[in-house]
Amino acid sequence: MLNSLDIEGRPQDTRVVVAMSGGVDSSVTAALLKAEGYDVVGVTLQLYDHGSATHRKGACCAGHDIHDARRVAERIGIPHYVLDYESRFKEAVIDRFADSYAAGETPVPCIDCNRAIKFRDLLETARELGAKALATGHYVASRRLADGSRALYRAREEGRDQSYFLFATTRDQLDLLRFPLGDQTKAETRRLAHDFDLEVADKHDSQDICFVPNGRYSDVIEKLRPDAVTPGDIVDLSGHVLGRHNGIINYTVGQRRGLGIAAGEPMYVVGLDAARGRVVVGPREALRTMRMRLREVNWLGGAGGDVPHDARTEVYVKVRSTRKPQAGWLIHDDGQFDVELIDGEDGVAPGQACVFYDAPEGQARVLGGGIIASATPYVATDSTIPESAALARSS
Numbered sequence: 001m002l003n004s005l006d007i008e009g010r011p012q013d014t015r016v017v018v019a020m021s022g023g024v025d026s027s028v029t030a031a032l033l034k035a036e037g038y039d040v041v042g043v044t045l046q047l048y049d050h051g052s053a054t055h056r057k058g059a060c061c062a063g064h065d066i067h068d069a070r071r072v073a074e075r076i077g078i079p080h081y082v083l084d085y086e087s088r089f090k091e092a093v094i095d096r097f098a099d100s101y102a103a104g105e106t107p108v109p110c111i112d113c114n115r116a117i118k119f120r121d122l123l124e125t126a127r128e129l130g131a132k133a134l135a136t137g138h139y140v141a142s143r144r145l146a147d148g149s150r151a152l153y154r155a156r157e158e159g160r161d162q163s164y165f166l167f168a169t170t171r172d173q174l175d176l177l178r179f180p181l182g183d184q185t186k187a188e189t190r191r192l193a194h195d196f197d198l199e200v201a202d203k204h205d206s207q208d209i210c211f212v213p214n215g216r217y218s219d220v221i222e223k224l225r226p227d228a229v230t231p232g233d234i235v236d237l238s239g240h241v242l243g244r245h246n247g248i249i250n251y252t253v254g255q256r257r258g259l260g261i262a263a264g265e266p267m268y269v270v271g272l273d274a275a276r277g278r279v280v281v282g283p284r285e286a287l288r289t290m291r292m293r294l295r296e297v298n299w300l301g302g303a304g305g306d307v308p309h310d311a312r313t314e315v316y317v318k319v320r321s322t323r324k325p326q327a328g329w330l331i332h333d334d335g336q337f338d339v340e341l342i343d344g345e346d347g348v349a350p351g352q353a354c355v356f357y358d359a360p361e362g363q364a365r366v367l368g369g370g371i372i373a374s375a376t377p378y379v380a381t382d383s384t385i386p387e388s389a390a391l392a393r394s395s
Contacts, residue, residue: 004036005178006144007132011037016133016178017126019118020044020072020080022065024200025137027072028189029180031196033135034076041129042080044069045122047089047113048211068200075198083125085117092116094211094224101221102228104248104274105351108165109209115168123176133178138162141182141363142174150174152300152366154357157185164321167355167369168298218249232277234261237270237286245279248272254287254347270377286377289348292319294337294370301358301367307332315356315367317341319348325357325364337370348375 003011011033018030020042034040044066066082073080093112100107118136126134139155140163149171155161169177181189193201212220222229229247236242243261245251255269259281270287271280299307311332316325317339327342339354355369 005033005038005133005135006150009132012039014133015039015041015129015131016135017041017043017122017129017131018078019122019134019136020069021137021206022068022072022200023137023206024193024198024203025139025181025189027069027137027198027200028192028196029135029137030072030078031076031198032180032192034078035196040076040078041131042069042073042078043122043125044080044082045085045089045117046082047085047117048094068203072198072200076196083122085121088121089113089117089211094220097209098221098224098228100351101217101249102225102274103351104272106253106349107351108353109211110165111168111353114166119169119173119177123173126176133176135178135180137181138166138179139181139186140166140179140366142177142179150177153182153363154366155181156183156363158361160186162321163357163366164318164353164355164369167300167353167366168296169300170298171300174300218247221249222247230277232279234259234279234281236263236267237280237282242267242281248274248277248279251279253349287346288344289346289375289377290341290344291376292339292341292348292354292372293374294339294354295373297337297368297370299368301356301365307337307368315339316358316360316364318355318357319345319352319372325360327360330356348372350374 002008003014005014005016007014016033016038018026018033018040020026020030022044030040030042046066070080093109093116096112097107097109123134139157139160141153141155142150143153145151152163152166152169152174154163190201228249231244231246232248233241234243234245242263243259251269251272253269253271256266259267261267265283267281268284268287269279270282273280297307313330315328315330317328318325329340331338331340350372352372353369354372356367357364358367
């Protein structure tokens with residue numbers, strides 16, 4: 001007989017590890033499962049040297065969050081462990097973020113953290129603790145399919161959906177992952193936190209990247225990769241030099257102000273050419289992208305888990321977490337993955353995620369996704385913007 005987590009056995013015979021960040025969502029997840037009678041173990045990860053971020057509002061994973069997680073565990077009566085994952089986190093997330101950013105990309109470190117730390121290393125730790133599931137407070141839904149496997153779906157509350165950051169979750173990982181909050185709203189979660197008398201019931205949500213203590217990415221990159229701050233030229237789409245910049249890490253695609261150049265029409269940052277140290281500017285229409293090439297593609301849709309080969313598969317695509325999915329085609333040809341957008345998208349940048357869904361709205365199923373390796377602008381350009389280069393970063 002299946003319990004509420006779709007696992008064979010009674011709740012009291014089912015050990016569940018809950019990843020507790022110290023926030024309201026993961027705290028309620030732990031409290032809900034404990035109330036249902038599960039054998040709950042709370043685990044909090046120490047991911048980086050807290051330093052000046054410890055008391056900064058809007059930062060996650062900081063020292064006070066570990067304290068909050070411990071207090072919640074005491075309140076609901078579950079064992080709680082803090083695991084030092086700093087070295088793993090630096091290698092898999094921080095260093096990768098710095099390298100990608102210095103290369104002119106727009107990395108999404110939360111994706112790397114989920115796939116390399118939480119859903120790989122922590123999942124293995126959960127197995128070692130004898131757990132039958134790892135539960136998190138993410139707003140995303142997981143459901144059993146007819147064949148017994150599990151699929152990932154967008155959250156009930158569109159504004160809270162976190163599926164964009166979880167596209168890299170594998171089928172094997174989904175078998176052991178559970179997301180109890182996916183079918184409820186944030187308001188309902190906060191009400192439950194008050195019902196459970198949790199101190200974090202009104203705690204603010206984390207907003208910034210946890211290892212960026214002052215919200216300035218460039219400060220982190222400059223410290224880790226000093227070469228990324230080399231000055232260079234600001235050029236137009238034809239390669240004409242219009243001015244100088246103080247390092248490509250200080251510019252974002254779509255940026256209009258602060259360029260310090262004179263032109264006959266409004267100019268926007270449309271690309272970052274890291275290989276030549278150039279900031280490329282152009283008219284607004286040059287921000288439009290119709291086609292992208294992907295790398296690190298993870299496919300979750302379809303029978304058997306195999307991505308359609310040598311075919312055009314209709315999908316709905318998100319290239320930013322805050323954008324609505326739009327219609328497009330996933331093209332798989334000779335091991336290469338491209339996405340064509342029907343209406344195009346502004347400010348697409350290499351390093352961002354491109355996530356596929358089976359519907360444009362509601363609790364659509366996540367079919368997979370990949371990292372954008374290159375983006376083809378709507379406006380044809382010369383060699384100033386290399387076809388294959390990861391040269392655009394958007395805010």
